[in-house]
Each structure stands twice: as structure tokens, then as C-alpha cells.
Amino acid sequence: MDNTTERVALVCPACSPTRETVHEVLSPGGTPTVRCTECSHVHKTALPEEETVTRRVVVSQDGKSLTAAVEPPADETLAVGEEFLVETDEALLTARITSLEVGEGRSEEAPASEVETIWTRAVGNVNVRVTAHPKAGEHDETRGLKLQVPGDYEFTVGETDELGDEEFTVEGIYLRDDASGYDTEKLDYDGDQAVAKDIKRLYVRDESTSAWSAW
Secondary structure, three states, X not given: XXXXXXXXXXXXXXXXXXXXXXXXXXXXXXXXXXXXXXXOOEEXXXXXXXXXXXXXXXXXXXXXXXXXXXXXXXXXXXXXXXXXEEEOOOOEEEEEEEEEEEOOEEEOEEEHHHOOEEEEEEOOEEEEEEEEEOOOOOHXXXXXXXXXXXXXXXXXXXXXXXXXXXXXXXXXXXXXXXXXXXOOOEEOOOOXXXXXXXXXXEEEEEOOOXXXXXX
């Protein structure tokens, strides 16, 4: 949680009744209590209302697109990779920005006031594509599958996972373009970790005893 004191521009009745100065918000409830940073005078006053804009959001989930609207502050900078909650007709979703439509083009970052459409994908629960090969390593028997897991579920190279009827050891992780905080797009050293919402594809060694079948 961010404990940074909120600061706003207000007139100060003690030292600046006609010119705005920076004030710290001491108590936001009811009629807010503020303190002038120039003379330390404490007083109560109404805070200025933040200007917002209504923007269209497109959320991609499991091959479908859902449309909703959000109202971010007009001066807030939106950027690819950021996550926020979107309320659609179907559900309340956690979405990650994948692209911002600005005018006739796309941008990685822009003020909300300049954005026309926010393109996102749902990351609360995700499908992770997996390429699995048997223990013996016959590549012609490689199969593909999808795992539905929470977006924050962690996969670790070298560790064995058991999900549903599948048991496998992670050997490699390919990351999505909008994943951040990683030094490379491929993780293949033991101990390398990534959360499901950042993963484009998992490469694993099958550890299950069930018969192999094509996906």
C-alpha cells in the first residue's frame, strides 16, 4: 500500500489567499484537513475534484473480446503492461494493457486524455499453452495442451507440477511481449520463475502415467 501523503494545490488563508500553494492532505474524510507546506498553517477545506475521462476498453479472454468503459483521471499516464480492474457485463476482470489506440496509431504510453481505446487481455485466470514430450524424449510423440490457472500461479524451471490429470517437469518458459521484470524472453535455467499471466508457452517433460494422446 502506498503511504505517500497526498498533495494538492490550494489557496492558504494564512499566507496565500489569492495564490495556490502546495498542501498536504492530513485527513481526507468529511471536510478534509490540510496543511500548507509554505507556512505550515492547518485548515479545513474542500478538495478540488479530479477531472476524469471515459474511455473504451477491449478485453481479450479465451479468444473472445469483451467491451467495457473506464473513467481514469484525464492526466493519468497509461502504459502497456499496467493492470487494472474492468467491470464488464459478464464479470469483473483483472486486465493488462497490451496496446493504446491514440489517433490513427498505437502507442506504448500516453495520457488518458489522448487515448481513444485501451486494448487489454484478461490476466486474473489464464490459459497457458504447453508443449509436452515424454520422458524418453521421442519428439514425434510431442503433444500440446492448455492449462487453466490463476494468473499469478508460478511455474519454475526444473520443478515438477501436478495440475489436474497432468504431472510434468518444467524445462523452458517463453514469455509474452508484455511481460516485464525479466532479462530475457526465454527462461531455461533451473530456478527461473514466471507467473502464468506472463507466459506465452511452457515446454515440459511429461511425468504422468496416463497414455499419450494427440491434442
